[in-house]
Amino acid sequence: MSESPATIRFAFRGEVVAVPVPDPTRSVLQWLREDARACGSKEGCAEGDCGACTVIVAELDDDVPHPSQAVRSAGLALRPVNACIRFLPTLHGKALLTVEDLASTGSLHPAQQALVDHHGSQCGFCTPGFAMSMAACHEHHAQAGTRPNRQELADTLSGNLCRCTGYRPILEAGLAMLDQPGPRLPLHGLAEQLQALRQQARPAWPAFTAPGDLPSLAAAVQHDPEATLLAGATDIGLWVNKQFRPLPRLIHLGDVTELRTISDEGGWLRIGAAVPLEDAWAALVSHWPALAEMHRRFAGPPVRHAGTLVGNLANGSPIGDAAPVLMALGAVLRLRHGDQTRDLPLDEFYVDYMKNRLQRGEFIEAVRVPEGPPGWQVQAYKISKRFDCDISAVSAGLALRLDGERIAEARLAFGGMAATVKRAAGAEAALVGQPWTEATLRAAQHALASDFSPLTDLRASADYRRQAAAGLLERWWWATRPHQAMPATMLRVWA
Known part of the structure; x- marks a missing residue:
């Protein structure tokens, strides 16, 4: 039998x-x-x-x-x-x-x-x-x-x-x-x-399939575009346990070898869609040590060993902590539809609350992060009620490149401030080309208030979120100003 x-x-x-x-x-x-x-x-x-x-x-x-x-x-x-x-x-x-x-x-x-x-x-x-x-x-x-x-x-x-x-x-x-x-x-x-x-x-049965290679996965997604893509289930598991949502068909990414790799590709760090968060954050920290605290505070190890970085991005939560950091780094998503691929900057991926630019039958193959020219200063901040393993009220990914004492480029991205994670275009415009002084900081903070209209919810009020985001900009200025920049030990309350 x-x-x-x-x-x-x-x-x-x-x-x-x-x-x-x-x-x-x-x-x-x-x-x-x-x-x-x-x-x-x-x-x-x-x-x-x-x-x-x-x-x-x-x-x-x-x-x-x-x-x-x-x-x-x-x-x-x-x-x-x-x-x-x-x-x-x-x-x-x-x-x-x-x-x-x-x-x-x-x-x-x-x-x-x-x-x-x-x-x-x-x-x-x-x-x-x-x-x-x-x-x-x-x-x-x-x-x-x-x-x-x-x-x-x-x-x-x-x-x-x-x-x-x-x-x-x-x-x-x-x-x-x-x-x-x-x-x-x-x-x-x-x-x-x-x-x-x-x-x-x-x-493999009608409700579950686990392809073993990338072409098989792409074919499965094309054949059944309504199926739920499953990586670590650290979010999807809650749909079942808490929302009692039926998931009639699942396509599992975890056995696709090509999606489990981290590699350097000509100045780009490539992180596959099935790479666990723990491995992905360690790779990011190896290039940008200032991200170490965000790594430690991004959930706990059992979640980070199961969930994936790309899964966190694909989920598109407006309070997700990975998207602000990767937007600030200038990350690009590699999207696949069958045997065709296209690249899309992460800051163009989100359309509205929990909506994105994926086409029918398309999925995220990897996220690619530019290692960037020398001189970029990167920082990530997280405001939450608990230090460890908590959801953010506000999170920020901040990056700038100075040319002497003037700001040549700036990328500021925030979570918890809008229906999606997004960049602060007005604050960036207030920074670029200006000397990195307190006056420029104040102008950026003023512009930040026009960039976002945050909501009040159980985690924080709208006013708190605005004040916290402006405060993070100020904390960043103290750490990166050209004259008498403060060491990191003076800018955190956690030893």
Whole structure:
């Protein structure tokens, strides 16, 4: 009897399992708790915000292009992700590790033992998620022979929420686990299992298809332009969990090798449509170190390891944090329709609220960022109620190039100020050709008030947004003015 095409295979608990998937939007967490009876992973928020459901997904190391921020160990590339918004079919050909795997050898994993020793489990609900993020961190540093400081560990755990506010003992546990060499994650034999799974046919049924190369993807999108394109599901997962939106047909981008690469192309940094946010932001920061804080504050690691930079741009949220930064950098989108491609500047992509210039059957293949001539000064700012893992009230990407003491070029882009992320044309005009003085700053701030008519909502009032945007321009001026520019340490409140 032939097997249903809706059956996927992945490595779980040391063996390859075959799992029928009648609904492609069923989450990994639902399967774990309801079918596998692996109830250590908890559902807290069902939107990827709290991290109580954190698991580790592993692929073959040579299937993950360099550079990558995945944890590489035992021939595998591992990423902590949120199980609540990970659609089950995307596990095909991969391995799934949960909190139950940590003590599978009979001894507690160093992350678990340290949480016990340092009283890091208060009510205990969030503890499995913290343990998984800590275990991924332990594996990375044990493999690399490195050791994070307390702040770096806090950044690693920023995607895990402790509602009991027990962060001090959790961080102490995280530092203590690094002194314990083992046991490590139970990875033995997984690479061989995934090698065997490579020979299996890709899952495909009317509701879900996962093309393996770019021509197949382009043909699938042309054939079914109404299908939803799925990358990391960090946004689409909320459509299902929170809006109960039916998604009758999905086309998954995550297995297309050509879309998973980052490359330098003659003065352009190319980031493919399936490159995870964590890898994409690391590449951007390597070229523009001033973007490091925006990288740290862009969601938490489990979201950044799942979601994609291009997905964030394609979503087109007016409060998205990636679009202002990339607009300021002069990014261009590479769009594909069948075997035809065209380039479109990102600042021309958005038409209106959640509307863009994609044609029917067209999709974003990559975003290309000019490395630019010398002399550009770039900065990104984010105003939100929480420092970590929060949605912005206002965000800004700011770039200028000075010729002596005069501004030769300027690109200012803001999120949260209009129905779309867009550039501040009036403020830019007030800057270009002028000396970068306080008088020029005031003129730009005055023009900025005419560039945008922000809304009042639960995150901020219109007046607050206007004042905050003007304040960010001033903060930027203090950092970039030709005379007595202030160091970054004097312009931030977070050490």
